[in-house]
Amino acid sequence: MTRRLGVLLVPVAGxxxxxxxxxxxxxxxxxxxxxxxxVDGDWLPLAWWEFADTQHEDTPRT
Incomplete structure (x- = not known):
């Protein structure tokens, strides 16, 4: 399974x-x-509205 990278859209507690x-x-x-x-091994349970996908780890940046 490919892990995805994302960014938080709101503050979230781990x-x-x-x-x-x-x-x-x-x-x-x-x-x-x-x-x-x-984040650095800390687990954050995220709802769909708390983050945005940025890229997959195996996708090269351009």
Missing amino acids: LSGTRYPEGTQVTIRGTGGSVDGF
Whole structure:
């Protein structure tokens, strides 16, 4: 399964209690209305409106 990269659109608290600001880059796993987001190993349960996809990890940047 390909992991996706994204960016937070709103501040979100991770499982650790750390609050990540808008614009934080996240690794996204899953599909649907809610997905798993990760920042340096910290898990962020994300709803569809809290993040935007930026690219897949295996997609070269141009």
